[in-house]
Each structure stands twice: as C-alpha cells, then as structure tokens.
Amino acid sequence: MKLAKSSRFPACPGPVVTIVLDGVGISPREDGDAVKAARTPNLDRYMASYPMTKLLAHGTAVGMPSDEDMGNSEVGHNAFGAGRVFAQGAKLVAESISSGHLWQGHAWHEVVATAKQGGTLHFLGLFSDGNVHSHIDHLKAMIEQAKQEGVAKVRLHILLDGRDVGETSALDYVDPFEAYLNGLRSPEFDVAIASGGGRMQITMDRYEADWSMVKRGWDIHVLGLGRQFASAHEAIETFRSEANVIDQDLPGFVIAKDGKPLGTIVDGDAVVFFNFRGDRAIEISRAFTEAQFSPFERGPLPKVTYAGMMQYDGDTKLPPRFLVEPPTIDRTLGEYLAKNGITQYAISETQKFGHVTYFWNGNRSGKFDEALETYVEIPSDVVPFEQRPWMKCAEITDTLIAAVRSGKYRYLRVNYANGDMVGHTGNFEAAVTAMQGLDLQLARLIPVILEMNGTAIITADHGNADEMYELDKKGNVTRNAEGRTKAKTSHTLNPVPFVLVSGENPGFKLRQDLPKAGLSNVAATILNLLGFDAPEDYDPSLIEAN
Ligand SMILES: O=C(O)[C@@H](CO)OP(=O)(O)O
Ligand SMILES: [Mn+2]
Numbered sequence: 001m002k003l004a005k006s007s008r009f010p011a012c013p014g015p016v017v018t019i020v021l022d023g024v025g026i027s028p029r030e031d032g033d034a035v036k037a038a039r040t041p042n043l044d045r046y047m048a049s050y051p052m053t054k055l056l057a058h059g060t061a062v063g064m065p066s067d068e069d070m071g072n073s074e075v076g077h078n079a080f081g082a083g084r085v086f087a088q089g090a091k092l093v094a095e096s097i098s099s100g101h102l103w104q105g106h107a108w109h110e111v112v113a114t115a116k117q118g119g120t121l122h123f124l125g126l127f128s129d130g131n132v133h134s135h136i137d138h139l140k141a142m143i144e145q146a147k148q149e150g151v152a153k154v155r156l157h158i159l160l161d162g163r164d165v166g167e168t169s170a171l172d173y174v175d176p177f178e179a180y181l182n183g184l185r186s187p188e189f190d191v192a193i194a195s196g197g198g199r200m201q202i203t204m205d206r207y208e209a210d211w212s213m214v215k216r217g218w219d220i221h222v223l224g225l226g227r228q229f230a231s232a233h234e235a236i237e238t239f240r241s242e243a244n245v246i247d248q249d250l251p252g253f254v255i256a257k258d259g260k261p262l263g264t265i266v267d268g269d270a271v272v273f274f275n276f277r278g279d280r281a282i283e284i285s286r287a288f289t290e291a292q293f294s295p296f297e298r299g300p301l302p303k304v305t306y307a308g309m310m311q312y313d314g315d316t317k318l319p320p321r322f323l324v325e326p327p328t329i330d331r332t333l334g335e336y337l338a339k340n341g342i343t344q345y346a347i348s349e350t351q352k353f354g355h356v357t358y359f360w361n362g363n364r365s366g367k368f369d370e371a372l373e374t375y376v377e378i379p380s381d382v383v384p385f386e387q388r389p390w391m392k393c394a395e396i397t398d399t400l401i402a403a404v405r406s407g408k409y410r411y412l413r414v415n416y417a418n419g420d421m422v423g424h425t426g427n428f429e430a431a432v433t434a435m436q437g438l439d440l441q442l443a444r445l446i447p448v449i450l451e452m453n454g455t456a457i458i459t460a461d462h463g464n465a466d467e468m469y470e471l472d473k474k475g476n477v478t479r480n481a482e483g484r485t486k487a488k489t490s491h492t493l494n495p496v497p498f499v500l501v502s503g504e505n506p507g508f509k510l511r512q513d514l515p516k517a518g519l520s521n522v523a524a525t526i527l528n529l530l531g532f533d534a535p536e537d538y539d540p541s542l543i544e545a546n
C-alpha cells in the first residue's frame, strides 16, 4: 500500500484539514433554507473568495439504490473515506432479497430453524421506507418468507421514524401494515405488532451517547414492561393527544391483551434486527449478544438466535450472525495514510464521533495504527438539540485548534454536527442559530490553519438544514390547518459545498471537467494536497496542477 510521491502536486507545507459540516447542503430555493437564512459572513466569504464547487451527496453517487434516495452520514462518510463508491447496505439488502440469496445463507436458516423448533421469530427495527437505516419492504419480504417456510409465530417491534420520513407519518406506515398483516394471518400463521416507540426515545442510540435509550427499548421489547395498548395505532394516537411530540420522540409502548404482552422475547426465540446501517444498531446488538454486559441491567439474558441484517462492525465482528454481507470497503484513505507513516487526527462530538472514525474507515471501530492516529470525542449534550443548537462546536474548535497548532498531525478531519442534528428537530429558528454558531467557529479555525501554512477543505456529507419545510409533490411548501409551515426533519437530495481554502499561489486549481463529482472525489484530492498520487482506482481528484 505504498503511495507514490506526486510529481505534479507538491505536499502542502502545513496540515490538511477536512471540515465536514454535517447536514449543510445547497438548496436551489430560498424558503425554508436555514443555511441561507442564517447570518454566516465567514462561510459566505470563504465560499466567495476561494475555489468552490458543489458535490453530489445523494443517490447513486454515494452507492444508494436510486437517485430518489437522499444521502446520509454513513454513505457520505464511507465515500469520503474510501475514495470510491461502494454499493451500500440499502442496495445490497434489496439485491440479496430479490435474488433470493438472503434465504440461502446460514444466518437465515438458523433463524428459521429456531422458530420452527417452537420459538417466536421477532423482527425489530426502524419502521419506515426512509432507506437510511432500514426499509419496510425488507421487513415484509422476511415476514412472507418466514410464513412460506412454515414459521408459526412472528412478533414485530417497530421503531417509529419521523426523521428520515415525514415527522408525523407513523400512521401512514402502521395502518396499511396492520391491513397487510390481516391478509397474512391464518390459523397456522400468527403475526402481530408486539411493541414499539420513537427511534429517538428507545433502542436506537449511537456511539454510547445515551444508553438509557437502549435500556428503555430492552424493557419494552424483551421484557414487555411499559405502558400497554391494544394496538400501535391506539398508542400513537394516545401519545399524540397527550403531548405535542413528533414520531421520533414518541414514548415506548407494549401491545397487550388482557394485561398480557403479546410478544416478550424469551429463551428459544429468534430475533432479527432488520436495520442494515450499523451506528444505531450496535448497542442493541451488544445487549442481545454479549455474555458479560455492563451498560445497563438486562435481567437474565434470554437465549435467542440473534441476527443483524448486516455485520455492523468489521473490527469487533458484531453481531457474529448476520443476514447480508456488508460492503467490502477496503484500502481506505485512513489505511493508506497509516501505512505511509502520515499522522492523522479525527475529532467530533459523541453524536458524530463514529462518523469521522468508524464510518470514515469503512465501518470499522478500530484504528489502523495506534501510534499514528489520534481520535478525540467531545461528549455531546443529552438534551433535545433545539434547546442547545450550538451543541459542542466551540469545544470541538478549541481542541482542534490546539491540535492544528501542535504541528503533530499532517492530516486532520472534523465533523460539526449542528446542521444535521438541529436540522432533524424540524425547528427552523434553532437551525438558523446552529448555522450561526458554526460560522463563528469557522472564523476561529480557518485563520489558524492558514497561519500554519495548511489547507482547509470545507464540505458536507449531505443536506438537511438547507430544507426545513416539507414540500408537496409539486414542490410547494405544505401548511397545516392553521397555515403554519410543516417541518421537514429529514436529509435532502441537495448537493453540498466543497471549498478549498489555502494560502496564496497554492500551485493547483479546481478541475472544471468533473460535472458529476461527488463525495468520493474528495479522498484523492486530500492525497494530492498531501503530495501523493492517489491510487489508480480512486475516483479522480478535484484539483489539477497549475
Ligand atoms: O440520525 C440518524 O441516524 C441519521 C438519520 O436517520 O442521520 P445521519 O445520517 O446524519 O447520521
Ligand atoms: Mn450526516
């Protein structure tokens, strides 16, 4: 994995720093765009006075099945880190189902065999067609296949979305799904929703930001401990009438009959966690599979056959049993740099820490070279982010500036969570504040990078804060009965900025002949800035020598 010194690009004399503004895209429209509405004089100045282009950050450009699919942090950071586009989880699972490959694997056979010995087959995961973490079609295909293979009892544990799909769309999924289950049910096939709750309340924590979420999920799904309802529909309507929360924040619920939960998880059962994306799947997978486990009190661990939709961590091999082979993201930028003696530094706050480490390195939680790599996590607040839209951007910047000044690192990367995490709340004012907080940090950080003779790349992994209003099919802003705009909490399909901030006469310019450039073109660019030629099969660099 030796990198060739470039004959065209001299190595940047100072550090090269990639700044990922998570969820900051470039929208073609004005209304509902918190990025444009925010007063960001510094970002505006960098965009106006340095070489800038737009990068594709959604759809096939990042390995999603179609160009209707928005981007997300996993596919975005995988593309940054790998310098190439790999078919991603969403696509691999869909293909594995349509080819029938999934049903032929060991994992599926073991799951079905367990259920046919008298266990219940449980499916647990994010219940929408967002295609960021999961897709409801994958769930349906598995239920139908289980029935066909003679499984007698299936229970569903549904995590309500409202983050990758409309903020209050849960019933649009639940109601037709109940009708679908009615069609499948027979004297030989008992299938029902057993528990659920909002994805930001239970089960889907990530990067150990808040284990209490996973504990709440465990109690609901496994132990059947929680507020009881006759149906998911009733639970959703009741919670909505009691508190003004969007789907992702709905509390957990247990479906019960005569006071008895419909589907606790017990010895001899099989459990499939049907999300393909790993960050928010790792903690619950650990809870189901680790014999020694300290993050929370599980009670006696039920002996179940547990399978993940994919293997979520290539380093820890978690979970050991999985239905679809994850993409083989190899020879990443991080690995090349490590093998060529280049020092690296990665920093973010908890909510995005794994994005610049685990996702960046092709879904591996470890390092390539302990001695050459420093990873820093600034603990995130555990509050609704519309209450603290600045999040930890100032603290991240304090620490990053010290790292840049130390001169110890040739290549640094940072993710600022604000545009994304606050964008997901659907709160327009908070998203504007988030962008303004971020702008102040750029004004602190960039001059230090330039003072150290370095180069900064300002970019993003996908859009989010750039569209805060839901649009109808014709592209018009939707309004509720009182005439207020309806919030859009999900990512967008918009491109993202790529700004190259360096000292005078850098010796290179942006190429003009790459109209379809995307996030995967960034890695080769970084290698060129560090004075190396990129590997042959990396997507082309965005710069050319003067
Ligand atoms: O919060 C998340 O899990 C996703 C949206 O589902 O956002 P991101 O891809 O930016 O991490
Ligand atoms: Mn992101």
Ligand SMILES: [Mn+2]
Pocket: 023, 073, 420, 421, 424, 464, 491
């Ligand atoms: Mn996001």
